Amino acid sequence: xxxxxxxxxxxxxxxxxxxxxxxxxxxxxxxxxxxxxxxxxxxxxxxxxxxxxxxxxxxxxxxxxxxxxxxxxxxxxxxxxxxxxxxxxxxxxxxxxxxxxxxxxxxx
Numbered sequence: 001x002x003x004x005x006x007x008x009x010x011x012x013x014x015x016x017x018x019x020x021x022x023x024x025x026x027x028x029x030x031x032x033x034x035x036x037x038x039x040x041x042x043x044x045x046x047x048x049x050x051x052x053x054x055x056x057x058x059x060x061x062x063x064x065x066x067x068x069x070x071x072x073x074x075x076x077x078x079x080x081x082x083x084x085x086x087x088x089x090x091x092x093x094x095x096x097x098x099x100x101x102x103x104x105x106x107x108x
Contacts, residue, residue: 029105061091063086067080
């Protein structure tokens with residue numbers, strides 16, 4: 001549960017179960033997504049999600065967020081602030097992938 005008072009209510013890179021959201025925390029508006037390989041940008045605007053194939057068969061997976069879908073497929077009308085890398089992966093049984101997710105907001 002998110003703490004009810006400031007500044008404790010400002011979270012960074014935390015999944016809030018009660019809200020069913022991942023909170024990146026405060027981010028500066030207007031950073032260049034093309035600079036996402038720079039260490040400082042990775043540290044602030046990016047995070048990793050570990051994806052593990054714990055099934056019995058090799059896996060081919062595609063990763064997408066609803067906000068990154070085209071408008072005609074249920075996505076938003078505006079450009080998504082999120083980038084997922086890699087968008088696709090092949091995982092052998094018990095293999096783990098560090099899926100990078102970046103947030104580059106254009107507006108508050």
